[in-house]
Amino acid sequence: MRTVVLDFGPDVHDQAKEFWKVALAADIRRGISYPEYHVLEHPAALGPVMVQLVGESGSRVHLDIETDDPRAEVRRLVAAGATVAEEHDEWTVMSDPAGLLFCVVPAGSEDFAALSHVVDQ
Numbered sequence: 001m002r003t004v005v006l007d008f009g010p011d012v013h014d015q016a017k018e019f020w021k022v023a024l025a026a027d028i029r030r031g032i033s034y035p036e037y038h039v040l041e042h043p044a045a046l047g048p049v050m051v052q053l054v055g056e057s058g059s060r061v062h063l064d065i066e067t068d069d070p071r072a073e074v075r076r077l078v079a080a081g082a083t084v085a086e087e088h089d090e091w092t093v094m095s096d097p098a099g100l101l102f103c104v105v106p107a108g109s110e111d112f113a114a115l116s117h118v119v120d121q
Contacts, residue, residue: 002066002109003047005037007054016059017051024049048109060101064091068107068116076119077104
């Protein structure tokens with residue numbers, strides 16, 4: 001797992017972003033390629049945390065699963081019971097059997113090699 005993403009609608013986004021900045025004692029950096037994301041830098045957390053503006057779809061939390069083979073990981077997770085909700089150029093939004101959303105993202109974190117685990121397909 002790479003990132004915890006806190007998704008907020010426009011009506012609560014700014015207030016929630018500021019709350020999590022304070023709660024996790026973090027600095028905030030706005031995404032460059034994807035400005036709807038704000039990275040909480042150096043949070044009091046075990047891993048990366050981001051705040052995302054999601055439009056009118058409602059507030060929620062989702063996880064990003066990082067992999068060096070996104071297509072294979074999507075196939076593996078579909079076989080385990082997940083469904084594909086949306087496909088984007090760089091990531092796939094999926095839904096677990098209970099309907100909770102998560103994303104499969106390509107490897108890109110600095111510590112991916114050290115922290116990743118090989119999984120059976």
